[in-house]
Amino acid sequence: MKAKLKLTQIRSGIGRPNKQKLILTGLGLRGPNRTVVVANTPEFRGMVKKVLHLITVEEVDV
Secondary structure (H helix, E strand, O other): OOEEEEEEEOOOOOOOOHHHHHHHHHHOOOOOOOEEEEEOOHHHHHHHHHOOOOEEEEEEEO
């Protein structure tokens, strides 16, 4: 199976630029300590790159 990305938000979006808040929402993250699993596509990787300082990323096999 294809690997997926497990994203965990570690820092809040409060006080961040609106673009970064929208990216967190687009990834499905709603607050610190929330975890989501997304597809490992170039689109999601680009979004992750923009908010890498707010999240942790792990590659998982699902």
